[in-house]
Amino acid sequence: MRLWIALHLPRLPLEVFCPRWSADSCTVVLEQERVIALSDAAYAAGVRGGLRRGGAILLAPQSQFQQRSPPLEAEALQAVAMALLRFTPQLAEAEEATLLLDVGASLRLFGGIRALCRKVADSVRALGFTGMLSCAPTARGAWLLARCGAGRALTMASLTRRLELLPVGVLPPARAYLDWMEGIGCMTLGQLRRLPRAGLQRRCGRALLDMLDDAHGARPEMHAWLAAPASFRARMELFDRVENAEALLFGAHRLLLQLTGWLSARQLAVERIALSLEHERGRTAGPPTVIDIVLAEPTWQDGHLLRLLKERLAKQVLDAPVIGLSLEAPQLQPMAPPSASLFPEPGGSKEDWQRLLELLAARLGADNVLQAAPSADYRPEQANVWRSVQQKIRSADLRAQLPPDVSSLPRPTWLLLQPIPLLIRDHRPYYGSPLRIRSGGERIEAGWWDTAQTRDYFMAEGEDHAHYWLFKERGGGAAEPETRWYLHGFFG
Template identity: 30%
Template sequence: MLWACVLLPQLALDGVMRRRENPEEPLALISGTAQRRVLQTVNPAARAIGLRAGQSLTAAHAMTREFATVEYDPDETERWHRLLAAWAYRFSSHVSLKYPRVLLMEVESSFGLFGPWPVFEARLRQELTELGFTHRIVAAPNPLAARMLANAHDGLAVTDGDTLHEVLAQMPVNRIGLPTEVATALARMGLHRVRQVEALPRDTLARRFPAAVLQHLDTLFGRRPMGLECYVPPDRFDTRIELNFDVESHQALLFPLKRMIADLAVFLAGRDSGVQRFVIHLEHVPSVGSVAPDTQIPVGLLSAEREANMLFELARGRLEQVEVPSPVRALRLQAKDLPAFVPTHRELFDDRPQQTMPWEQLRERLRARLGDEAVAGLGFNADHRPEHASLSASPNKPLALTHKVPRPGWLLPEPELLTEPGLRVLAGPERIESGWWDGGDVRRDYYLVETRNGQRGWAYRSVGDSNLLLHGWFA
């Protein structure tokens, strides 16, 4: 087996930065007590103006106030960790969150799908970079070795036991996960490298140190198996963004909404599912003496989808139809209906023009822009009378016309008297006699006609009547 360790050294900072519109703005995460606020971590722009992790907020403000601060939130960091686990689950069914800011993945069984390790690794790095997370990646024959090697390496791939032994032998004792007191005691004995510790007799180590030390070394070198609890993706998606300022316009909500939907798409791809319904909550600023209820914007689809751009377009269409009653303090997105995703059937050689889109995407965009009731499908009814031959149906699929004779795409609500001079008859008559059983008996002769402007229509004369009535237009 081959295990990959994805180390996320600044997970909390990356999680905050990817939700900010200006990544070049100096930013620091702060923590500590009210009496002593400390910079937990800083971004490169803040580092460039002299700020550093561990510095007190008072000292930082004495230098400059040209930086933003965000409260360090361990729970939010854990949510980012689990989102990336959902992303990694797309590539491997064995993903572990045993260590903080680390993803452990068994990758050898996935080579058949994603190619050999160099290709696989390049894809992981590309997607993590696109998601906005700094990372280091190491591969090794067992998960503990991969984790400890990531402390000192990036891009290292060890595929066999002999090479693993050589690489681990060069590691500093204080970088292989031993308790601090054990690493300190070994250093005092003059043992600074793992090879020096490995050269000692096992019974000597067993007498001087707890049994867990030998067990840790055996696991590190692959002589003892390591049990891991594997990640299982949840059955729902729930994320929230607290905005930096009160928002009163739709436009200012689009950037955080797009990022939330991108995270939803990552989650869906990881668990190989789609979304058929999700709800956007607009959390409002509480008014004096009362708490304003959330504005809920449901987004429903007729079939499961997971493409980020499409979901964002649908959500934006719904959002723009809502009047924001009061300033928005936070956004929340919840998705509970996550059915299996079935990709749209495509031909190997798709001859659609590049700017067109599949029917499913067009249908959902129209519903988002015009409303659910404004878009309907067309179904056939077993009746020869044109006004009864079609009916409103579900818009799940585009209509496939089965008539052998031409029928107009636009049928008028009521037939209109056609008096235009210069009318040409192109085809007809076609006799339609029907409706005797329900009192709506008709006897008509239909003609395909063309006006002087080139418009083609469908007109009829009732039997025994000389008036020509227009019943519909052809596209």
């Protein structure tokens, strides 16, 4: 099934200066000294589209007047397109601040057209823009419906009925001939389509008929798909000097949405991200503050990254006000989607566990959330070290570090921090009851470089059938009058 979503951004000239998630200010955008876009506060003050600059100043002298900036609009449209690549790789830019998404192959993945449209609208809203969504079996048909806010059409019959009611002025090639069309009573696309094609082509040109044919599926459509760049770096200017780190989360979320769209398009997962907080420029300029987040498990979803950034920003103390943000992804690897298991593991998957550890590390600090890792040392006290959960520990590397015969030797489940000296009764070690040796000795001689240990370890059993790990020290000189035994661990 071929289905297109069209996203039209009618307030783009305004929202590049005053996004929806920023403070509502009285902003007016001018083009050739006339108002083309205005905020709600300016509208409440009496400013209207088409008004000259002098009249707008008279009605709302407190307004911020901005000149339209096509480069900023193109940059904002590119940011929205980058974020929407997570829904489909087939995305094209159309006329008049509109994006076209071929979502026919994405419907099942995102739960149908309604759920997909809702997700697209949520992403656009999180980016700080206002969008008008529509869907249709043809790209031009979806574009026309979105430009007029005429709803959605899932079949060609429904699309044809909706297109017939649209005004002819929605077609760019028809706008130069609106007076003539009004003179002959041609006000809608349905009436325009019923005119003789040969005469309409001679009068208005071939482009008008081609656009009508594209909308009704009578002509194949060709599109230039947006290609994701080879590397990712996104930057945005803030609209005020921000002195509270937590207030930067809105802008950081916008950059994360672009990152996840880029990752989906390139089929990559991120292992580390770096958010740079840019400070004042000029004579008082200082180096940016970099928030570096290392992930134990690669991800390409924005939800987990946003939670980690929220925790880090909540603890961040700003040395100077922030005027800009930039986000980079220096460590990447190919995306490996999790397999759908018939019998999922209780308590969540391995990825869920790693996300929990990363969230704790972001909240408590990486040095306060540790994991156990074997060390290449025969001494039981030194055979385990604690490392940060952000430090990757690969099982292959650990096997290479460990001595070849350690993995086959018995080790207790519970190792005591300090060995406990044992009593000797009837020439046998005693711990609650006499202990009977149940294994051959394991001699450990190591640590000559710092703390030398010379011990013989045994597994022993008590009368309660519990198993213990004992050792006796070997003296370096004359024989001792009585052997000293120590308890070092308990077997499960």
